Amino acid sequence: MSAPSPRPEVHRLPNGVRVVCDPIPGLQTIALSVVAGRGARSEDEARSGWSHLLEHMVFKGAGGRSAKGIVEAIEAEGGNINAATGYERTSFQVRALRHGLDLGSAVLADLVQRPTMDADDLRREKQVVAQEIAEAADTPDDLVFELAQEAAFEGQPLGRPILGTPKSIGRAAPESLGDWRAALYAPETLIVSAAGAVDAAELLRLAERDFGAMTPGLAVPAPEPAAFHGGVRTVARPLEQANVVLLLPAVSVQDPDYFALRLLAEILGGGMASRLFQEAREKRGLAYAIDAYSETYADVGVLGVFAGCAAEDVAELVRVTAGEIQGLLRPVGEAELARAKAQLKGSMFMGREGALARAEQAAGQLLLFGRLLDPEHLAAEVDRVTAEDLARLTGRLLAARQAAVAVLGPKAALKAAADADRLLFA
Structure with a gap:
């Protein structure tokens, strides 16, 4: 042994x-x-x-x-x-x-x-x-x-x-x-x-x-708590494709729903079996590249979706994305949740196999939590998330009725950005 x-x-x-x-x-x-x-x-x-x-x-x-x-x-x-x-x-x-x-x-x-x-x-x-x-x-x-x-x-x-x-x-x-x-x-x-x-x-x-001989540094005020405002940003460019990002306000890295957020992003658009990849790319051919992700800070976070698509498909892509997000208000099935958990734990553990990733991860944990979190603890936190937790968190994200949408590309693609709020919060 x-x-x-x-x-x-x-x-x-x-x-x-x-x-x-x-x-x-x-x-x-x-x-x-x-x-x-x-x-x-x-x-x-x-x-x-x-x-x-x-x-x-x-x-x-x-x-x-x-x-x-x-x-x-x-x-x-x-x-x-x-x-x-x-x-x-x-x-x-x-x-x-x-x-x-x-x-x-x-x-x-x-x-x-x-x-x-x-x-x-x-x-x-x-x-x-x-x-x-x-x-x-x-x-x-x-x-x-x-x-x-x-x-x-x-x-x-x-x-x-x-x-x-x-x-x-x-x-x-x-x-x-x-x-x-x-x-x-x-x-x-x-x-x-x-x-x-x-x-x-x-x-x-x-x-x-x-x-060991370093002395205290100059005082720097702590950052003020972040506030998600939302809104629309568009830039016209003579490109072949439109680039689209949609953000919803989410939870911080220290929030009890942190791992639920990670799983939500995985199910929504984290891989080839995800809802957005299957619906927007495989079934409808709306986008070659589409994925969802979560970004978390000390006091706030976002759930994001990125896609690249033809200008004439942006409106339909936004509609499909809003529909898939709203669909997460209903509890996901056991198999889908189990697959998302396996993917998330796989990425977490594979990331720990590199020495630099280990060193950086340890520093990040100390900065955010004041202690190191062992892999078994992290895996248990992932496994603890239920389908009901994901549905509840989706409702929490949509309850603010705020979204940030950015579209960059041909002029014909830009007008669809304003539809996101109406479709998400209908």
Whole structure:
């Protein structure tokens, strides 16, 4: 009988930095994530996009290494380095061979604490980010999501693009961006999370060496509770297809109905057996691509549907989508619910098979719940959801009588966006 896998360990340094060690037997590599529990949602409108710009800037030079020196040091150890900015967190990641943990920790510590912030680098990086903003605006299936998000959370940080605007990032100076770094990457929000071929004693020693001297950051007001407003956004483009996103207000990641929401999205449009795929694509041929998804934040969430279809089919697609959502007011059958549960648990457990996913997931759980959730607990929460729970949650989502709809494409497709409210809330 094989020995049980070691359980993840959580430690807290005196300055508030939390450390997670998740050994995975049999691996010869490590994944190290340094995650700050703040992101674009912490920005006011004047600093929109600064968190993402800062993520770019720290790679231009830190701790005495140049931009080239940073990547060369990691790649010389057989590793790679990356980062990502979200609404509620910012993450820096290193994947490396097992002996690369020491260097990875030192480099990531330099990025979050000792970036160079050279004025010429900042000027060039603003141009790079401006190009990234332009690229997103030129990509229909990126822009349509931004339009829907803006409609859902108008005038709030969640309604602004993570990239910001050329005007808002243009306001950043090395000094002001440095102050934002001190606030965003404060030790009380920071988690050092490692998975793979890691040893708890070594990781804790490195965390104390590299992050233990950090001092409290500048105060940042907690984001105000988000409020889903809804509305319609349309953009005419001379495209072959129309891109459509529909959002309904949903529950937060900490809500008791969180797993019911995940299952609702799975049944509605999570795979090839889902209701929307079968009805809109297979039976009616209305869309080549159609899926449903849930997006959850600390205090709010959305249930979303995305589709790409011909302009003349948008009105019928919206009608079919509204009908399938309303159909979930009736309890689903046992076989359909069991299939959705199997799919959701499969995706959750498959996601845990990668070391980086494990490290990131552990950091996310600590930020949201203050503790780690073991896979057996998560599976039990999924299994606990009933068909009646899904019907009740659907009623809860529709009760607000609010939707955000975005359509991007030929002019003939745009007028159908206004029909969503009438069809959903009839």
